[in-house]
Amino acid sequence: MIKRDWIYAWALLLPAFVFLITFTHLPAIQTLLNSFWTTPKGRRASVFTGLGNYEQMLSDPVFIKAMVNSAIYAAITIPASIALALIMALLVHRSFRGVGLLRMSFFTPTVLPLIAVANIWLFFYAPGFGLIDQIRLFFGLPSANYAGQPDTALYSVAIVTIWKEAGFFMIFFLAALQTVPETLREAAAIEGCSRWTFFRRVTLPLIMPTTLFVSVNAVINAFRLVDHVFVMTKGGPDNASMLLLYYIYETGFRFWDTAYAAALTVVLIAILGVVGIGQFFLADKRVHYK
Amino acid sequence: MQNTQYHIQISSLTRAFGESYALRDVSVTLRQGEFSVLLGPSGCGKSTLLRLIAGLDQQTSGSIVINGKDVGHSTPKDRNVSMVFQSYALFPHLNVAENILFGLKIRKTPKAERIQRLSRVAEMMGLSTLLDRKPAQLSGGQQQRVALARAVISERPICLMDEPLSNLDAKLRTEMRVELRALQQQLGLTVVYVTHDQVEAMTMADQIIVMNQGRIEQAGTPHDIYTRPATTFTAGFIGTPPMALFDPADLASGPLPDVRQPHLIGLRAEDMHVAPSGPTARIIGIEYLGADRLVCATAGQTRFIMRMPAAAPVPPSEFALGWSPEAVSVFANSGQRLTQYDFPTPSLAQKDTTHETA
Numbered sequence: 001m002i003k004r005d006w007i008y009a010w011a012l013l014l015p016a017f018v019f020l021i022t023f024t025h026l027p028a029i030q031t032l033l034n035s036f037w038t039t040p041k042g043r044r045a046s047v048f049t050g051l052g053n054y055e056q057m058l059s060d061p062v063f064i065k066a067m068v069n070s071a072i073y074a075a076i077t078i079p080a081s082i083a084l085a086l087i088m089a090l091l092v093h094r095s096f097r098g099v100g101l102l103r104m105s106f107f108t109p110t111v112l113p114l115i116a117v118a119n120i121w122l123f124f125y126a127p128g129f130g131l132i133d134q135i136r137l138f139f140g141l142p143s144a145n146y147a148g149q150p151d152t153a154l155y156s157v158a159i160v161t162i163w164k165e166a167g168f169f170m171i172f173f174l175a176a177l178q179t180v181p182e183t184l185r186e187a188a189a190i191e192g193c194s195r196w197t198f199f200r201r202v203t204l205p206l207i208m209p210t211t212l213f214v215s216v217n218a219v220i221n222a223f224r225l226v227d228h229v230f231v232m233t234k235g236g237p238d239n240a241s242m243l244l245l246y247y248i249y250e251t252g253f254r255f256w257d258t259a260y261a262a263a264l265t266v267v268l269i270a271i272l273g274v275v276g277i278g279q280f281f282l283a284d285k286r287v288h289y290k
Numbered sequence: 291m292q293n294t295q296y297h298i299q300i301s302s303l304t305r306a307f308g309e310s311y312a313l314r315d316v317s318v319t320l321r322q323g324e325f326s327v328l329l330g331p332s333g334c335g336k337s338t339l340l341r342l343i344a345g346l347d348q349q350t351s352g353s354i355v356i357n358g359k360d361v362g363h364s365t366p367k368d369r370n371v372s373m374v375f376q377s378y379a380l381f382p383h384l385n386v387a388e389n390i391l392f393g394l395k396i397r398k399t400p401k402a403e404r405i406q407r408l409s410r411v412a413e414m415m416g417l418s419t420l421l422d423r424k425p426a427q428l429s430g431g432q433q434q435r436v437a438l439a440r441a442v443i444s445e446r447p448i449c450l451m452d453e454p455l456s457n458l459d460a461k462l463r464t465e466m467r468v469e470l471r472a473l474q475q476q477l478g479l480t481v482v483y484v485t486h487d488q489v490e491a492m493t494m495a496d497q498i499i500v501m502n503q504g505r506i507e508q509a510g511t512p513h514d515i516y517t518r519p520a521t522t523f524t525a526g527f528i529g530t531p532p533m534a535l536f537d538p539a540d541l542a543s544g545p546l547p548d549v550r551q552p553h554l555i556g557l558r559a560e561d562m563h564v565a566p567s568g569p570t571a572r573i574i575g576i577e578y579l580g581a582d583r584l585v586c587a588t589a590g591q592t593r594f595i596m597r598m599p600a601a602a603p604v605p606p607s608e609f610a611l612g613w614s615p616e617a618v619s620v621f622a623n624s625g626q627r628l629t630q631y632d633f634p635t636p637s638l639a640q641k642d643t644t645h646e647t648a
Contacts, residue, residue: 186375190371190372190393191367
């Protein structure tokens with residue numbers, strides 16, 4: 001009887017299992033293995049190099065640039081998008097005329113494909129006739145090319161990410177805020193608790209599980225969302241907006257150095273894994289789960 | 291000074307939501323050091339009244355005067371009241387001690403005083419061993435105590451309670467009733483207590499304010515409310531079973547006052563008995579309750595319930611109904627009590643001593 005249950009269970013799991021193994025687990029293992037070998041060329045078969053690909057990274061200026069850029073990019077987009085999402089959620093967590101419209105407008109960037117978003121922002125940034133330049137010219141400031149200048153390209157890409165992500169995270173915060181019982185607010189009001197103190201002492205701790213979830217997502221997205229880099233800057237100018245994942249794409253599918261790309265991928269996954277697990281363990285003590 | 295004598299004065303208080311009225315022209319005085327109970331069916335406006343007193347809601351018109359000061363437009367914290375919520379409203383991420391001390395911390399009470407007050411209140415409420423627990427690790431009764439402790443530690447003279455016992459099981463509720471009343475007496479608190487449970491109201495109150503459809507039906511001592519209901523609503527709402535309301539024609543052959551207008555006769559279940567002669571009643575059914583028997587019967591067109599000691603013989607299926615003339619309540623057809631037919635009894639003139647504790 002027990003044996004039959006097992007067969008039944010495996011049979012039900014099988015389809016998902018097959019897809020997961022074929023498209024996730026096998027490629028992951030294959031990537032890890034490839035990263036220890038050289039890229040096969042027309043005349044020269046792949047040879048084992050051990051950590052050769054990883055050593056190459058240390059002396060690769062573009063890789064180092066991409067790592068630094070990714071760190072800056074993450075350091076800007078993660079806190080900014082979470083803070084903005086929370087502020088927007090607090091704004092629309094009440095009822096007034098047009099709250100539905102406001103919620104929708106906050107959420108719209110999430111629905112739009114990132115490629116389309118990037119194109120919209122290209123028009124904002126476009127020198128001469130773009131929205132931002134029109135405002136600058138109106139105030140008598142010189143024209144600026146935000147996405148095309150090495151010192152601003154990374155930030156202009158980061159702003160698009162924040163704009164895109166904040167609306168998505170807002171939904172989670174809004175849902176979390178709505179689970180905080182109204183009587184807690186009333187009990188605090190009787191005690192003479194100001195709105196800010198209530199937010200800091202009660203609301204914020206109570207929505208911590210959501211904040212943790214959102215921040216894990218924000219970290220993953222900081223490394224994962226590069227679609228707009230393709231449209232806006234292609235990692236340029238002079239690698240100014242080069243991000244790790246975009247560099248992996250370039251290495252793997254433009255230069256066809258697949259072994260090196262595999263090694264880069266392993267590094268990316270290692271970073272994400274460490275950060276994600278670290279967040280959970282660090283935050284676990286301070287998060288109150290119901 | 292008259293103002294210090296009357297703690298909460300409510301005049302012509304109205305709360306409207308668009309076209310519908312949650313509270314309509316309510317005036318009542320809740321006296322200092324008394325346990326006042328707002329009693330009524332759901333939707334009668336009792337919770338709205340409590341929330342207006344607390345400042346959690348704004349009245350449409352009327353005034354609330356606490357200790358001589360009009361607080362009708364003040365924020366909740368300026369009204370110097372504490373409140374116990376039906377859901378307890380404990381902060382789930384804070385432990386018992388932090389929950390109790392929440393208000394004191396907000397008001398920046400010195401730490402030494404906080405510790406001292408906490409240990410005193412925790413001792414009083416029997417929470418000393420639970421101070422490190424989170425609310426989720428407490429039973430319903432313990433959570434209730436924490437909510438009470440939070441109100442008590444504020445040392446505010448007025449405590450508002452919104453159905454605080456309704457989430458407890460029956461046994462615990464009975465215990466907490468006694469404890470609440472003792473606590474109120476011990477601390478000399480002015481308590482305003484909302485409930486729909488008349489047993490809670492009868493057992494704890496100095497003053498019961500019976501409400502219905504946004505208005506006050508009657509305010510008085512439990513004894514007044516029970517024996518001399520001011521309206522047919524109160525007569526039917528208070529008492530288990532409720533007061534029986536007879537068409538006078540159905541009781542024609544009994545001792546009735548001489549009333550010259552269309553009216554109803556109200557009789558409590560325990561004020562009726564089997565008599566040698568009187569109007570005929572027909573039994574529909576009998577419920578045995580151990581100490582008592584509830585006899586459901588009809589007299590003429592009126593159906594009523596009569597309470598009799600279980601030791602008394604079971605009445606025959608048709609019997610003569612008797613009652614004591616001083617127990618009769620007379621109501622006009624509009625529902626208002628006709629007080630001119632009240633029987634003057636010395637016991638009613640006395641102060642209500644139902645809940646006095648030595």
